[in-house]
Amino acid sequence: xxxxxxxxxRRLPGAGRIAAYLGAWGYALVLVxxxxxxxxxxxxxxDEIFSDPLGLPxxxxxxxxxxxxxxxxxxxxxxxxxxxxxxxxxxxxxxxVPASYALARAKGRVATAIERAFSLGFLxxxxxxxxxxxxxxxxxxxxxxxxxxILFLPATSxxxxxxxxxxxxxxxxxxxxxxxRMDGAGxxxxxxxxxxxxxxxxxxxxxxxxxLAFWNEYxxxxxxxxxxxxxRTIQVAVPTLRSSLSTDFGVLSAGTVVTLIPxxxxxxxxxRRMEGALxxxxxxx
Amino acid sequence: xxxxLAVVVATAAATVLxxxxxxxxxxxxxxxxxxxxxxxxxxxxxxxxxYASVVKQFERENPGLHIKNLYSGDDIFNTFETSxxxxxxSDVLMVNLYxxxxxxxxxxxxxxxxxxxxxxxxxxxxxxxxxxxxxDGKGRLRAFPWMGFTWPVLVNTDLLRKAxxxxxxxxxxxxxxxxxxxxxxxxxxxTIGGNDWSGQKFLMxxxxxxxxxxxxxxxxxxGGYCAEPQAMKGLELFARLRDAGLFVKGAQGLGADQMxxxxxEQRAAMMPALSSTIAAVPPAVAEHTEATGFPSPADxxxxxxxxxxxxxxxxxxxxxxxxxxxxLSEKFVKFMYRKDIVQKFIDRSGYVMNLRGQGPSSxxxxxGRSVGVSHSDDVSExxxxxxxxxxxxxxxxxxxxxxAYTPGTSAGAMCxxxxxxYRS
Numbered sequence: 001x002x003x004x005x006x007x008x009x010r011r012l013p014g015a016g017r018i019a020a021y022l023g024a025w026g027y028a029l030v031l032v033x034x035x036x037x038x039x040x041x042x043x044x045x046x047d048e049i050f051s052d053p054l055g056l057p058x059x060x061x062x063x064x065x066x067x068x069x070x071x072x073x074x075x076x077x078x079x080x081x082x083x084x085x086x087x088x089x090x091x092x093x094x095x096x097v098p099a100s101y102a103l104a105r106a107k108g109r110v111a112t113a114i115e116r117a118f119s120l121g122f123l124x125x126x127x128x129x130x131x132x133x134x135x136x137x138x139x140x141x142x143x144x145x146x147x148x149x150i151l152f153l154p155a156t157s158x159x160x161x162x163x164x165x166x167x168x169x170x171x172x173x174x175x176x177x178x179x180x181r182m183d184g185a186g187x188x189x190x191x192x193x194x195x196x197x198x199x200x201x202x203x204x205x206x207x208x209x210x211x212l213a214f215w216n217e218y219x220x221x222x223x224x225x226x227x228x229x230x231x232r233t234i235q236v237a238v239p240t241l242r243s244s245l246s247t248d249f250g251v252l253s254a255g256t257v258v259t260l261i262p263x264x265x266x267x268x269x270x271x272r273r274m275e276g277a278l279x280x281x282x283x284x285x
Numbered sequence: 286x287x288x289x290l291a292v293v294v295a296t297a298a299a300t301v302l303x304x305x306x307x308x309x310x311x312x313x314x315x316x317x318x319x320x321x322x323x324x325x326x327x328x329x330x331x332x333x334x335x336y337a338s339v340v341k342q343f344e345r346e347n348p349g350l351h352i353k354n355l356y357s358g359d360d361i362f363n364t365f366e367t368s369x370x371x372x373x374x375s376d377v378l379m380v381n382l383y384x385x386x387x388x389x390x391x392x393x394x395x396x397x398x399x400x401x402x403x404x405x406x407x408x409x410x411x412x413x414x415x416x417x418x419x420x421d422g423k424g425r426l427r428a429f430p431w432m433g434f435t436w437p438v439l440v441n442t443d444l445l446r447k448a449x450x451x452x453x454x455x456x457x458x459x460x461x462x463x464x465x466x467x468x469x470x471x472x473x474x475x476t477i478g479g480n481d482w483s484g485q486k487f488l489m490x491x492x493x494x495x496x497x498x499x500x501x502x503x504x505x506x507x508g509g510y511c512a513e514p515q516a517m518k519g520l521e522l523f524a525r526l527r528d529a530g531l532f533v534k535g536a537q538g539l540g541a542d543q544m545x546x547x548x549x550e551q552r553a554a555m556m557p558a559l560s561s562t563i564a565a566v567p568p569a570v571a572e573h574t575e576a577t578g579f580p581s582p583a584d585x586x587x588x589x590x591x592x593x594x595x596x597x598x599x600x601x602x603x604x605x606x607x608x609x610x611x612x613l614s615e616k617f618v619k620f621m622y623r624k625d626i627v628q629k630f631i632d633r634s635g636y637v638m639n640l641r642g643q644g645p646s647s648x649x650x651x652x653g654r655s656v657g658v659s660h661s662d663d664v665s666e667x668x669x670x671x672x673x674x675x676x677x678x679x680x681x682x683x684x685x686x687x688x689a690y691t692p693g694t695s696a697g698a699m700c701x702x703x704x705x706x707y708r709s
Binding site: 046047049050051067070071072134137138143144222223226227228229239240241242243244245246247248249251 | 323325327328329330331354355356357358359360361363364367368370371372373481482541542543545546547549550552559561562565
């Protein structure tokens, strides 16, 4: 059978294609290199880190990991971070889902104004809110507690969550809701039975973005929750492994790796959903 | 069935989460018989193991009393200040007199402890120089002086011998000869963290070769390096030494940790070393390490090699909350001042303490030798900048230091960078 000459030439990689491959692999390498450095440093002592930063470690002993967990009580800190993050995510969803549903269905000027008011939340710089937030926590008697942070973090995430979910909810056809109402469904039934299943990709997107923001939050956790091992989050605990006088960078790297593991776990479990949501959203919106 | 199970599991998880939002995970909470101590002694830092063991000893000796430890790293100053503003600060704070803490007593954030020192019978226990260092201009003792420091230059005599140099340099000519000899053998003469506090202190030390103490105190307080001829002469000396190859390659980008690693791994023959670092020198290197001062210029202010000695490392601060538990605070301070307890820190951690009647470190001989040299007649003590540099200037001054370690930078460029730090 004769081969088509064009298909044969197509299989040969051209110079552009090679450049594209090299570029893509080079970019991937740039992204992976810091992670590699962090990981190998977790098995080395300071001398090895400074003399041969990218070299492989002599041993794969997990001592640095156990030291970091023991020294900074990362076990307690991870539990605290999980409590803060999961409770805050729950608050975000409880507030954002009904608000988005109402905004998506409302047609009047008031709804438009409220939606824009949520967008204004993007304009508040983190540092600008620090002092009033601190004063509020002190006045409420919630300073040095996780409770205040659990109430505060959702406020930082709500603008994005509401704006994003409102757009997702607008993609739900009116006819579906009308059919449900003709069957006697009320507002809550429509929201829970009709809208929620149809906007799951949007909710997953909000969850991932909020999770990353809440888990990695440092400034407010440091100021509001404070240094108590019993309450502090992982982002506040890990820096205690560092000292301006001397630092065991192997232990610090191991502690940092420990903080990254939950982030990678959550992202790798939910990434397909999020990518699907973003792609789907790009077509629908 | 599966759905019902999922609902039950989700409800249980939510209940646990909501319940745990309210209280701390650690059951040890504050009470009148618990003293909350905020310090930098988190496990893994120098002396943390000794601190942990003496805390246990305190609790054993005082049944029913408990110490709750809070740890912060370099954030301790900010963390204390915010806690204080909310009236939820720890009872006792263990931190050095540096940067922000200089202003605390004046602002009322911490009470002066003069009367406690007297009433608790501890006045005679503290070295007079330490009392002076911890007392402000209005006679208020800011905290109980506890730890001090020495800051000599460590010299690896083994590497010097390899370069044909028989003894550590004591004069500027000696030093230049040593640098040439070491470079000829491809041994970097001195390692330094040119990008952080260690480099900043060394720059100021070299500059003081030509600065009289009263002038040093003035320029450290107010700036004006470019306008001060003695400072300019000191900076020119620094530039000469740097360009003659005194420092390791890339010193302007290094930090204290890299400096330590260089010396510990014998990749450099000398380094200026704070006492906490001296305690960490590996025994094999410590065996052939000598502690000494840095050579002074023949026409300079000091006739002998210079170094820093300080009394303002960790002190024991009683906070306003601590005064509400005065009995407990007193017990803790007296315990931390006890001879046997202090000696444990000296022996096992190499701490240099501000308290009288203590012996040298039995387990860290290099620390003992360096303390002896640092307080001997063979060296002169220069003015410690930290006691005079305003709090807001400390960090910008460290940044300005890096420029000084960049090869080819003139004394004029250095002084401009230093003066700019005072205007930032």
